[in-house]
Amino acid sequence: MHATSPRTPLPPVAGIGLRGPHLAQILKQRPSAGWLEVHAENYMKASPAAAALEQVRKNYALSVHGVGLSLGSATGVDPSHLARLKQLCDRFQPAMVSEHLAWCVGDGIYLNDLLPVPYDEEALAIVCRNIEQTQETIGRRILIENLSAYVGFARSTMMEPEFLSEIAERTGCGLLLDINNVYVSAHNLGFDAQAYIAALPAESIEEIHLAGHAENMTDDGPVLIDNHGSAVAPQVWSLYRFALERIGVRPTLIEWDSEIPPLETLLGEAMWADLLANSVTEDARSMSAFLPPSRAQTAKVALCDHHPARMMEHVHA
Amino acid sequence: MLDLAALQSAMTHALLAGGPAEIEAELAAPSANPARRFAIYRNNMFLSLTAHLRSVFPVTVKLGDDRFFAYAAHQFILRAPPRESRLVVYGEAFPRFLAQFPACRHAPILAQMATLEWAIHKSLTSPQMPFLEPGDMTGLSGGMTLAVQPSLHFVLSRWPLLGPWAHEAERQRPLMRKMSRLAVVRHDDDIRFFELDPARFAFWRSLARRRPVEVAAAHALARDRKFNLVDELLFLCRNRLLTQA
Numbered sequence: 322m323h324a325t326s327p328r329t330p331l332p333p334v335a336g337i338g339l340r341g342p343h344l345a346q347i348l349k350q351r352p353s354a355g356w357l358e359v360h361a362e363n364y365m366k367a368s369p370a371a372a373a374l375e376q377v378r379k380n381y382a383l384s385v386h387g388v389g390l391s392l393g394s395a396t397g398v399d400p401s402h403l404a405r406l407k408q409l410c411d412r413f414q415p416a417m418v419s420e421h422l423a424w425c426v427g428d429g430i431y432l433n434d435l436l437p438v439p440y441d442e443e444a445l446a447i448v449c450r451n452i453e454q455t456q457e458t459i460g461r462r463i464l465i466e467n468l469s470a471y472v473g474f475a476r477s478t479m480m481e482p483e484f485l486s487e488i489a490e491r492t493g494c495g496l497l498l499d500i501n502n503v504y505v506s507a508h509n510l511g512f513d514a515q516a517y518i519a520a521l522p523a524e525s526i527e528e529i530h531l532a533g534h535a536e537n538m539t540d541d542g543p544v545l546i547d548n549h550g551s552a553v554a555p556q557v558w559s560l561y562r563f564a565l566e567r568i569g570v571r572p573t574l575i576e577w578d579s580e581i582p583p584l585e586t587l588l589g590e591a592m593w594a595d596l597l598a599n600s601v602t603e604d605a606r607s608m609s610a611f612l613p614p615s616r617a618q619t620a621k622v623a624l625c626d627h628h629p630a631r632m633m634e635h636v637h638a
Numbered sequence: 639m640l641d642l643a644a645l646q647s648a649m650t651h652a653l654l655a656g657g658p659a660e661i662e663a664e665l666a667a668p669s670a671n672p673a674r675r676f677a678i679y680r681n682n683m684f685l686s687l688t689a690h691l692r693s694v695f696p697v698t699v700k701l702g703d704d705r706f707f708a709y710a711a712h713q714f715i716l717r718a719p720p721r722e723s724r725l726v727v728y729g730e731a732f733p734r735f736l737a738q739f740p741a742c743r744h745a746p747i748l749a750q751m752a753t754l755e756w757a758i759h760k761s762l763t764s765p766q767m768p769f770l771e772p773g774d775m776t777g778l779s780g781g782m783t784l785a786v787q788p789s790l791h792f793v794l795s796r797w798p799l800l801g802p803w804a805h806e807a808e809r810q811r812p813l814m815r816k817m818s819r820l821a822v823v824r825h826d827d828d829i830r831f832f833e834l835d836p837a838r839f840a841f842w843r844s845l846a847r848r849r850p851v852e853v854a855a856a857h858a859l860a861r862d863r864k865f866n867l868v869d870e871l872l873f874l875c876r877n878r879l880l881t882q883a
Contacts, residue, residue, distance in 0.1 A: 362723050362724050362725070362726075363726070365724055366724060366726060366727075366763065367764075367765040367788075368726070368763045368764065368765060369762070369763070369764075369765070369766070369824070369827075370763075371765075372765065372766075388723065389722075389723020389724070390723075391723075394646065395641070395642040395643035395645075395646055396643055396646075399722070402722065402723060405724075424646060425723065426723070427646045427647060427649060427650030427653075428647055428650045428651075429721060430650060430654070430719045430720065430721065431719070431720040431721060431722055431723045432650065432653055432679075432683050432719075433682075433683050433686050433687050433690075433720065433723075433725070434679050434682045434683045434686070436646075436649065436679060438642070439642070439645070439664075443641065443642050444642055447642060471667070471675040471676070471678045471679065472665050472666065472667045472672050472675040472676050472678075472679075473665070473666045473667065474664055474665065474666055475663065475664055475665065475666045476639060476664065477666075509667070509670075509675070510667065510668060511668040511669060539670075539674060540671070540674065541667075541669065541670035541671055541674060541675075542669070542670070544670070544675070544678070546678070
């Protein structure tokens with residue numbers, strides 16, 4: 322095991338994505354989520370959502386996750402979008418800011434999807450330049466998330482972990498390890514998911530994402546689609562356990578962006594993440610200190626009567 | 639080999655136009671057809687943008703039939719793709735697109751309903767400012783301007799849209815033409831509608847355009863000599879439509 326201590330300012334427990342349908346309930350009930358993640362682009366305009374986030378942040382640590390900066394764009398990042406991101410960070414003071422190793426703007430058009438870059442020296446220089454510009458503008462380090470991919474590039478000269486390691490080395494940014502994305506890409510592009518995680522610099526990984534995916538049957542066989550529309554798959558829980566054993570406990574987000582379920586379902590998934598982390602960590606007490614009291618209580622109860630079969634699946638997979 | 643900027647430009651073109659022939663040699667997918675894999679991104683892009691438009695224009699979807707809306711949205715995305723990553727601002731041109739879309743020639747109400755729904759969307763995503771009390775207007779002069787709530791938006795239509803909008807599922811009755819002047823505003827979590835006569839519509843809209851009160855009143859009086867400025871200002875205050883900004 323090469324577990325390392327995270328230097329992230331987020332508590333090393335599971336958080337959930339703050340989505341519109343749950344906003345009123347979260348404000349009213351203040352459920353014991355470890356922390357909340359918001360998509361940067363949803364709060365860049367003066368709006369009721371931004372006003373509500375002012376209330377939410379009084380009770381929760383925030384992680385701002387961007388989906389539109391297009392750090393992989395050869396033409397650079399949009400300065401006005403970057404300025405909006407800075408305003409957002411200045412206003413809400415999130416504990417963490419993250420973006421994707423991807424591009425989503427081409428010829429001035431926002432493509433509303435996260436597209437892969439080739440893993441070669443040219444792309445590396447471009448991505449690093451864009452990350453440095455971002456970090457300089459907003460005045461803080463960011464985390465870069467690995468992408469789920471359906472296709473690669475013939476010109477690539479590096480594997481993704483090597484590319485990400487170089488980015489972290491050259492720019493000083495941290496890494497956000499999306500376990501579901503690793504699983505999806507490994508299946509779609511035919512690489513070993515555990516070897517991928519093992520090849521990443523553990524000390525650079527400061528946050529983990531977990532999500533559900535879908536399986537589509539095509540003429541080429543099954544392809545996994547990263548749709549964030551279901552519970553975390555058992556294989557992804559297993560890979561999460563592998564990652565925890567390898568790198569140690571990290572703040573972990575349960576992402577669910579389509580077919581959004583009741584808040585309780587998200588909190589249940591977050592609880593499983595905490596329980597799994599608790600079972601893996603060498604010193605469980607060190608993590609319990611970060612759990613809100615009500616969350617710690619819930620976890621104890623859940624250990625006794627919650628889906629033991631599913632838990633076994635995680636342990637032995 | 640293309641440099642990265644040219645590759646991304648070619649991929650953008652392939653995503654919008656379909657058929658990645660230009661970039662096929664660049665793509666790699668073990669045990670799969672790279673072009674078919676690339677098509678997943680294209681599908682994601684169109685499906686997610688169409689889903690966004692559906693969420694902004696739900697009644698237009700129902701009025702026009704779901705498959706027709708998907709077709710219209712696809713054509714709109716091709717002609718006017720988003721230019722920035724804040725999707726909340728994407729769709730403003732959709733009503734105008736529908737008004738000029740040949741397939742909508744025999745259903746002009748679709749464009750008008752989309753106009754109303756865009757106004758509702760803008761209201762729902764606008765901030766709410768502290769409102770002005772009637773007492774705050776002491777000393778108001780004709781040359782002054784008044785600020786209205788940022789969520790106040792206006793719709794001018796040749797059809798009475800509120801009925802079909804409110805009873806979106808129970809349509810199919812022929813709709814008689816009737817000029818409709820609407821104001822839409824957000825109060826907390828609610829959307830409120832005001833159906834206005836020509837004079838009041840002109841007055842409210844002039845204030846929203848930051849015209850001085852006397853100019854706004856002149857616009858109203860040109861449409862109705864009985865327009866009462868004091869009553870109208872009190873109405874606006876009592877309904878929390880004027881702000882302290």
